[in-house]
Amino acid sequence: MSRIVKEYMGLQKRLQTPEFSWISFLAPVDDDDLSEWVCRFQGPSESPFEGFELGLNITIDLEKYPISGGPRVLFEPRTVAHPNVKWDTGEICLDLLKDAWTPIYTLLDVVGAIRDLLADPGLDSPLDLDIAQIYDADYEAYVQIVRYRLEEARLARV
């Protein structure tokens, strides 16, 4: 049995524990194809993302996962304004998704690391330079820009 099948089988039980109560949904798009997943989770508390639900699109190369590569994870495009997220594509700059990936990590670890990144951005190599500059120069304005973007995305979905 492949690792992703094992993860899938144990996932729903783990999602019901208090540890992962902030995840509203994590499942494959189609039960017969474990290469495409979606996740929805609550933004971390005491961050500009608090009170908003965020969406991730996860792609897994079933031939490579988890030994030769981790999942490819993107935020829903044009939703998350963050120094380490490319606005137009939702691409995320996170070590764990690139060089720091090892097979001990699971999908839940990845989603958890992304949530932590939202609350604590890395400014050394930002994907969105302008948002990084706002974060650095005027944190209160950064919070308002993040929430403006999230609110507009939420209204667009209604």
Next chain:
Amino acid sequence: MRGDKETTNWLNKSLMKQARQKKLSIIAVGVLSTVAVTVGYLLYLYRGQRNPNIRDVKPKSKCYVLTQDLFDKIENWQEELSKDSVMLVLPEVAHLGNHLKLQLSSIEHKIVIFNNSSAVWSAVRHLKKYELVISRDKTSDMPVDLRRYVGQISHI
């Protein structure tokens, strides 16, 4: 004598011919330079239209940079901000931003108040709205590259 006169005429004609050719060459170089500059400019404009920074921007989206002047000129901010618009409030008029946030509570998220002026320009770049509405006297404070991130700049 006649031979000398003919030689002089021949020399004059030859000099005139050379002068005419030089003039034609200068005109040709001028025309070619004009064509090259025009083609270059058209290519520059074309590239500007294809600028990925503003390629996907909705034509009616607006970004207001609030100053006292702009605040006084626009009467109905509710209407202005109800569209695909956002307001960036400069630090010196933060009190106006706070006032508008209270007055327009249903769309207060569209009003962003800044403590740092340089962050305002970063926000304009990030937001990439089609039209930047700004007081004329603030235009000189704008970074030169800002025009690449908006479709047009308007002064009210």
